[in-house]
Amino acid sequence: DARVTQTPRHKVTEMGQEVTMRCQPILGHNTVFWYRQTMMQGLELLAYFRNRAPLDDSGMPKDRFSAEMPDATLATLKIQPSEPRDSAVYFCASGSYLTMSYTFGSGTRLTVV
Amino acid sequence: AQSVTQPDIHITVSEGASLELRCNYSYGATPYLFWYVQSPGQGLQLLLKYFSGDTLVQGIKGFEAEFKRSQSSFNLRKPSVHWSDAAEYFCAVGAQGTYKYIFGTGTRLKVLA
Numbered sequence: 001d002a003r004v005t006q007t008p009r010h011k012v013t014e015m016g017q018e019v020t021m022r023c024q025p026i027l028g029h030n031t032v033f034w035y036r037q038t039m040m041q042g043l044e045l046l047a048y049f050r051n052r053a054p055l056d057d058s059g060m061p062k063d064r065f066s067a068e069m070p071d072a073t074l075a076t077l078k079i080q081p082s083e084p085r086d087s088a089v090y091f092c093a094s095g096s097y098l099t100m101s102y103t104f105g106s107g108t109r110l111t112v113v
Numbered sequence: 114a115q116s117v118t119q120p121d122i123h124i125t126v127s128e129g130a131s132l133e134l135r136c137n138y139s140y141g142a143t144p145y146l147f148w149y150v151q152s153p154g155q156g157l158q159l160l161l162k163y164f165s166g167d168t169l170v171q172g173i174k175g176f177e178a179e180f181k182r183s184q185s186s187f188n189l190r191k192p193s194v195h196w197s198d199a200a201e202y203f204c205a206v207g208a209q210g211t212y213k214y215i216f217g218t219g220t221r222l223k224v225l226a
Contacts, residue, residue: 004156031212043203043216050212091156100145100207100214104156 002026006092006105013112018080021108023092024073032075033102034060034067035091043091049075050097082112115140117206119217126194127225134189134220136204146187147205147214148178157203163187174198199224 005024013019025032034046047067048056057067064083069075079086089109095102118137126132138144145164149157161172168180178189187204201221205214 042218045213048212055212093156097212100147100212101159101162102214104149104158106154106156 002103004092004094004103004105006090006108008108009106010109011111013082013110015083015112016081017112018078019082019086019110019112021077021090021092021110023075023077023094023105025075025092025094026103027073029094029096029103031095031097031102032069033091033093034075034077035093035104036088037091037107038088046077046090079110082110084112086110087112115206115215117204117215117217119202119204119220121220122218123221123223125223125225128196129193132189132191132194132198132222134202134204134222136187136189136217137185138187138204138206138215139185140206140208140215142208142211145207146178146180147207148172148176148187148189149203149205150174151201151203151219153200160189160202194222194224196224196226198222 007022030051032049036044046059049069052069066078089107091107093102093104116139147162148160151157160176161170163170163180170178176191201219203219204217207214
C-alpha cells in the first residue's frame with residue numbers, strides 16, 4: 001500500500017530551537033495537509049496545499065510556523081523558535097481533492113522542553 | 114455553526130459483542146461524512162465515507178455506518194468486535210467544493226477479552 005512518510009517520528013528539542021518536520025506525500029496526490037493533534041485541542045488543521053500551492057494556513061501561528069512544498073514529493077513544516085506549547089503530534093495527510101479521501105502519515109511526535 | 118459531536122469519549126465492549134459509535138453533525142451544506150480509526154502511535158486510517166446514494170455504507174474491517182439525515186447522525190457499527198479494534202475513532206464532516214474536514218473529538222474504544 002502507498003504510504004505518506006513523515007520524518008522524524010520523534011523529536012525532542014529545547015525551547016528556542018528550530019524544528020523541521022518533513023512529509024513525503026503519496027505520488028500523484030495533489031492535496032497535502034498538516035494537522036496538529038493534542039489532548040486538549042484534538043485535531044487542528046494547520047495548513048493546506050493543493051498542487052503545491054498553499055491555499056490555507058490560517059490555522060498556523062504565523063510568527064513562528066511556516067509550511068512549504070518545494071516539490072511534489074516533499075512538504076515541510078518548520079517551527080522557529082519552538083516553544084513548550086508546540087509539543088504535540090504533527091500529522092501530514094495527502095489525497096485527492098475530488099474524492100476528499102486522505103491518507104495520513106504516522107506523525108511526528110514533538111516534545112519541546 | 115458547523116460542528117461534529119461524538120458524545121462518547123470512552124466505550125468499553127467485550128470481544129464478540131456488537132458496537133455502535135455515535136456521531137452527530139451540524140452542517141449547512143450537503144455533508145460528506147467520514148469515519149477514521151487511529152491506533153496507538155499511528156496516523157488516521159479511513160474506515161468509510163458517505164457522499165451520496167445508499168445511506169448504509171460498508172467500510173473496511175467489517176465496519177458499516179448509516180447516514181440518517183433526519184437525525185443528523187452517522188453512527189458507526191460493527192456486529193462483532195475483535196480485540197484488534199481497540200483504538201480511537203474519529204468522525205469527520207466535509208462538503209463538496211471545500212477541502213476541510215471538521216473532526217469530532219474522538220471515541221476511545223476498549224475491548225475486553
